[in-house]
Amino acid sequence: MILTLFAVCALTFFLMNVIPGGTAELVLKHTLVGLEDSVSKEQVNQISSRYNLDDPLYIQFFRWIKEAIVTGDIGTSYVFKKPVLYLLALRLPATIQLAGVSMVIAILAGVSMGIYSALKENRISDHILRIVTLFGVSMPGFWVALLLILIFSLKLKLAPVAGYGSLENLFLPAAALSLHSVAAVMRVTRISMLETLGQEYIRFAKAKGLPLWKIVSRHALKNAMLPVITVIGFQMGSLLGGAVVIEKIFAWPGIGSLLVDSISARDLPVVQGCVLAIVTMFLFVHFLVDMLYTHLDPRIRYG
């Protein structure tokens, strides 16, 4: 896990420096919006030396790592002149709220629709659900977001176009963000459920005279959930990735929009911090998934 974090940090760091354009110059231009042409050579040099941007990359990188480990300080924003940790603490709750709500929607809606679809295998309701979710997994999140804004905000005037704070602000971004995950979770649940329902222990449970709902909830669900949980773990990753774009579209003050802004401003410490935060959350979710696995399947626990 530590190794993964290190590798991700190194990769972001070097990739950010490979992007064309001098960091110092762009940072400066970004802070002086409207006066970009007035940026002088001296000012650029001044910035460069203040943030040690002229040092070789690996020295910059290891200086950052050392700082991060020894003092817990992961840098100061070039643009906002504030510690990155402070910015993250400011923005993270919004992202966790959005991603968390989307995840809950994805799990609840995806799993229940998947079970329903499996029980109605090859009937009309199953086909309709499958076609709808096929759209769900195929459509890119940003496009869904724009469509939702167009329909629900501009035409029907049911929800605000953008913003943050109240529940109705959450509605559209969460819907746009979770649609893909709902569809993915539903499809996996359906297939996994169908496979489980064909197992011999399901037949034996029927022979015991158990009613269908008990067979599904007690015998099938736990077994069918194993692959679904894996997919939910991966979906969490794509949710965090999708949040970057969705937050930008809905002006959601989360870590995603911070990341996008910092990339264009070449605010390296902030980019680094955002990526670090996202990856940490992702790894944490995967850790949870592994724990859940062993909890659900006794064969893994004792095997």
Added chain:
Amino acid sequence: MSLLEIRDLSVEFPAGENTVKAVSHVFFNVREGETFGIIGESGSGKSVIGLALLRLLPANANISGAVLFHGQDLFSLRPSELRKIRGKCISLMPQNPAGALNPVLKNRLQIEEVFEERGIDKKEGMKKSLRLMKKLLLKDPEKLCDLYPHQLSGGMRQRLVACMSLSFEPELLIADEPTKGLDPEAKEGAVELFTKIKKEYGKTMLLITHDLDLALEVCDRIAVMYAGEIVELDKASKVLGTPLHPYTKGLVRAQPRNGLVPLSGQSPSRISLPEGCLFHERCRYSGIECFRKHPEMKNHKGGWIRCHFQSLQ
């Protein structure tokens, strides 16, 4: 008085454009208190009969005919009525105990739920089950209940499944290939187990097996199946001791202690059955009539046989 009466049972499965005839026009009765065996090679339709009785076949199966249990047709029951029969009157001991136990649930829960739908107190039920488990040669049943199925050995799982199917004292027990996939030692244990079940229990049993030793040991009457049809039906000692049908003769001769003479050839494709007797291609007695006409079941010295030449034998 027959407890179970099977009339003209046929089961077909669609396979692409064709249909596979798994069971065709099977008639038999199971009398109260007897152990009725169905034997035959793999794919002869034995297990399909067992599952069809409880309507546990996949939804795409085409089933026709009637199954009368206490004179009531099981095929015309509503799902809720069927559940009562399944839970209370007829129980199935499935083949492959490893697959029949849910891997993620503790054994205790899987035993307990047998009583759930019958309004029996779980504790009372468990007490009975534990006694039964002891009787069925399971040691330390209390401890066993707190384990998961994968922590048991194959023989233990089989006993556990047997215990589940017996613990609500069904009127009819359908045992579907109880010795399938067991090693010789566990198989001997199974013979012992079934003799014990029969002695202690004395209830009606339908034993579906390809294990002739088990069938001879436990069954009162036996039906021999070939390619979805019953070809011979009589007392167990007669069917396996002095077999009349050429196919039964072949089966008995193929037993290791009878010289291990294999039956040549293969059973016919069930998508397009041959004309005439289904067994004529492999039969050493077959004559012209066997190619032309499908033999009907005939009464012969108290038993039933489906062969043109029963007088020859």
